[in-house]
Amino acid sequence: MLRRDEERAALPLRDIVLMVVLGVTFGFLYWVLVQAWNALAVAMGPAGDLAQHVLFGGWLLVAPLAIAIIRRPGVGIIAEILASVVEVVFLGSPVGPTLVIAAAVQGFGSELAFALGRYRRFGWGTYALSGLLGAGLVFFYSAFRSGWYGQNIFWLRFAMQCASGVVLGGLLGKVLVDALRATGVLANFNISRDDTPAEVVRRER
Amino acid sequence: MTPTPVGGWLHLRNPTVKLVVVFVVSFVNLFLFDLRALGLLYAAAVVGVLACRAVSLRTLLLGHLPFLVFGIGLVAVNWMTRPENGLAIGAALALRGLVIGVLSIAFIATTPPRDLMVSLVQHARLSPRFAYPLLAGHRMLQTMPARWGTIRTAQAVRAPRGRNGRVRFGAKEFGQAAFALLVGSIRASEQIALALESRGLRAGPRTIHRPVPLTAPDWVLAVVAVCTFTALVALPGALS
DSSP: OOHHHHHHHHHHHHHHHHHHHHHHHHHHHHHHHHHOOOHHHHTTTTTTHHHTTGGGGGGHHHHHHHHHEEEEEEEHHHHHHHHHIIIIISSTTTOOOHHHHHHHHHHHHHHHHHEEEEOOOHHHHHHHHHHHHHHHHHHHHHHHTTTTTTTTHHHHHHHHHHHHHHHIIIIHHHHHHHHHHHHHTTTGGGGGOOOOOOOOOOOOO | OOOOOOOGGGGGHHHHHHHHHHHHHHHHHTTTOOOHHHHHHHHHHHHHHHHOOSSSSSHHHHHHHHHHHHHHHHHHHHHHSSSSHHHHHHHHHHHHHHHHHHHHHHHHHHHHHHHHHHHHHHHEHHHHHHHHHHHHHHHHHHHHHHHHHHHHHHHHHHHBBBBBBBBBHHHHHHHHHHHHHHHHHHHHHHHHHHHHHTTTTTSSOOOOOOOOOOOOOHHHHHHHHHHHHHHHHHHHHHOO
């Protein structure tokens, strides 16, 4: 459907809206989770600070989903930035507007893996690497922001965050994309560009 | 849907200016470790926010709760995991969170999302192709709790019950409801895109309904905020 020269044109509105909607939906789901999570985090006390790394990968999902569905360079970063705008402006995230910086770094990390595969490889390995880079790169920014350098649990934090990135921010993304594709809801997006149209089964009455 | 601004000097200020101020202060904040400077900044932020009647005292106090809980965790973790001066670093990090938190609360409370987006289009050259989808996303977010409730109710009708007779809501149920929500949202996104395109969002230059003004008091806000911030950061160093 999409030709070479069209690929260089501006992003279609359909894709922009999709990225915003992904940001809104995941923003809402995190909000639901956080309601349950906060009580637990308070109960865990100081361990709650460490436990944030376990769920970290979940924050990355928007980027691999956007790239896999839209299949154009840059959308991972744009999708993460849009999601952070939703978080800050609409949901009132306590991190404040600097969240946009973290989001851009996350998006860049997640996108790197797909860029290395020239946006043609969408196997388990690519998703896993995407989650690893997304979580790994932003760790050093977060560590600076939250003063993790110099703590003796620095590398423990790093390992936990990377593991979470691979599982929740990478592999889970592949599971979701495959499941979404199976529902047929992505039929009009680039991900289904090369699909042969499903055979229409006509039932005789 | 846009809340009408009620009173308060800060409510009337330009959203882009406010956003830039909060962003710059939050960002520079990340480089501060001096407890005295951070304490001064926090006090100034609280006084400024209350003086401008940006939020009520009650809202501000309630808004502090997550930062206090988070801050106590930060102090404890740094105290336990750092060989030396962990307590001071933990306290500095907690104070940073409070400064950013107070400013963010004031920003959110005084800035309707619609005005922010229109102002970003007018004053920060944000493309309407991103601004209007974001506003559509804001509407979608407002209806999402209701949609979530509908999905949960529909699933509860068929769900097996636990031992206490209640419908279970664990990780599996959350996943199922979340996926249903995601599918519905993506389907809706295509319709939103069509609706926006049919309103000519694809075509060239646009006029703006109810433009957001950028006036002299906005510049006063920016200058005063930046000067106060610089002075408070430099003050403890100059005194000692």
